[in-house]
Amino acid sequence: MADTPNPEFRAGGSQSAEDLARDVLITRVVDGEASSADWKTLAELAAADQRVWAELAEQQQAHDELSRAVEIATAPADAVDLSDLDDHLRAPNSMERRLRIVGTWGGWAAAAAVALLWTTGLNPTEPVSDDLGEQAGLVRIGDSPEEAFDRYLAAGRADGSVVAEIPDRVVRSVRPLETGQLEVTYVRQVIERRMVDEAYRRALDEFGRTVELPVPVARPAPAASPAPGVPSAPLPPRAPRAF
Amino acid sequence: MSDRRRTSAGLIADAIDGDKDALRDLWREHRRWVGAIVLAHKPREIDVEDLVQAVAVQMVAKIHELREPEAFKPWLRAIAANTARAAGRRTTRRRKHRLRLVGTARAEERPEPAAPDMHEASDQAKRVMDLARTLPEGYREPLLMRCVRGMSYRQIGEVLDLPETTVETRIARGRRMLRELVQQEDASVSPAMGGARVEA
Numbered sequence: 001m002a003d004t005p006n007p008e009f010r011a012g013g014s015q016s017a018e019d020l021a022r023d024v025l026i027t028r029v030v031d032g033e034a035s036s037a038d039w040k041t042l043a044e045l046a047a048a049d050q051r052v053w054a055e056l057a058e059q060q061q062a063h064d065e066l067s068r069a070v071e072i073a074t075a076p077a078d079a080v081d082l083s084d085l086d087d088h089l090r091a092p093n094s095m096e097r098r099l100r101i102v103g104t105w106g107g108w109a110a111a112a113a114v115a116l117l118w119t120t121g122l123n124p125t126e127p128v129s130d131d132l133g134e135q136a137g138l139v140r141i142g143d144s145p146e147e148a149f150d151r152y153l154a155a156g157r158a159d160g161s162v163v164a165e166i167p168d169r170v171v172r173s174v175r176p177l178e179t180g181q182l183e184v185t186y187v188r189q190v191i192e193r194r195m196v197d198e199a200y201r202r203a204l205d206e207f208g209r210t211v212e213l214p215v216p217v218a219r220p221a222p223a224a225s226p227a228p229g230v231p232s233a234p235l236p237p238r239a240p241r242a243f
Numbered sequence: 244m245s246d247r248r249r250t251s252a253g254l255i256a257d258a259i260d261g262d263k264d265a266l267r268d269l270w271r272e273h274r275r276w277v278g279a280i281v282l283a284h285k286p287r288e289i290d291v292e293d294l295v296q297a298v299a300v301q302m303v304a305k306i307h308e309l310r311e312p313e314a315f316k317p318w319l320r321a322i323a324a325n326t327a328r329a330a331g332r333r334t335t336r337r338r339k340h341r342l343r344l345v346g347t348a349r350a351e352e353r354p355e356p357a358a359p360d361m362h363e364a365s366d367q368a369k370r371v372m373d374l375a376r377t378l379p380e381g382y383r384e385p386l387l388m389r390c391v392r393g394m395s396y397r398q399i400g401e402v403l404d405l406p407e408t409t410v411e412t413r414i415a416r417g418r419r420m421l422r423e424l425v426q427q428e429d430a431s432v433s434p435a436m437g438g439a440r441v442e443a
Contacts, residue, residue, distance in 0.1 A: 020412070020415065020416070023415040023416065023418065023419050024411060024415040026415070027414055027415040027418060028411070030418075031389065031393075031396075031414070032393075033395075033396065033411075058422070059418060059422070062371060062418065062421065062422065062425075063389075063390070063418070065365065065367055065368040065371050066368065066371045066372060066375055066386070066387075066390050066421075067390040068368050069368040069369060069371065069372035069390075070279060070282065070372065070387050070390035070391060071391070071392075073278075073282050073291060073372065074275055074278030074279050074281075074282055074291060075278075076278070076290065076291050076292035076295070077274045077275050077277060077278030077281075077291060077292065077295045078274065078275065079292055080270075080274055080292060080295045080296045080299050081267075081270075081271070082266060082267045082270050082299060082303065083267070203290075205287050205288070205290075206291060207369045207372075207373075209287070211287050211288040212288055213288060213289070213290065
């Protein structure tokens, strides 16, 4: 390997051919692919420029760290086995296969927090145009905030999107004012209801960071008998990954 | 076991012919680097395991369509990359219309165990890995594969359908890019720290 001329040296780019040759040499050493000729060249380079050794040490450390992280991140692949291959091959259609995969997500109920897909077509994070509420008859010009809020509750109860307001208001802070009054900030809690197609659960990625994962929703079995082999709700708890 | 099974090519040929034992062995032999390819392309939100499982399903379902055994590795690599990319596209689409609810823990729920080993990697290793995943595709794939149980340049070349010399150069260039990314990140942090320094 090491004595093979490398056509990529002529590949251009911002890196000079000399720099690239040096990087390739160090890469060969780091990867244990260096020949005796490579070691000799490395020694000559280092005799002229002592920084080569530091660079080599730095590259070796970076490679070790990256290898460790990749090894850990890809370890779950070893849990994916074809031990139940016969069952998988008998699955008559892709939906059944999909359900088998979905079944492995059965532990989703463990989520402590979920993000739900908004299905009404209105993105709640986008600013609402000023006249939207007016058009819907929800907010009238001249309404006080309290009146507007009451109107929202009433409209929500009417269309089913508001279940109730929790009577208790959660106090966040109390601050005395120069006027002798107290400024109280508090949270009003409203129970809302939305119909969603998909849900996401909070989980940790391979590095322990919080991410949102799609949650398969166990749907009630249809009134008619399901296709053979297709599990009806609820799905089983998380099981070892196998087909 | 057939005689030709003794070689990797024989194993692939048997799997294509429908030999289930060969298929299982073949998958075990290659699943780890499939994980590296998935890792190179997946969005953060999706588990490696789930995507690798999806790749396995596709391999089982479609391997009989493969005509040339020597095309198996690039074929499997393409499935892995496409599966991870498709998951990324779906995730991006779904993020656009999402209502976030928090703090809805239920008393009967049990915490799902996080992958425990992931915490064993040092912060620096996680950082290097994150940065490696931002490299251009042509560099991050060989770089990550090289980290999977010391895959040789030749083995990586077989998967990526590239000459060994190209693999070698891409790894070398990828490492330089990675080093520069780390240095850039360090430089972006150090001014704030340096601001508190009193000059003599």
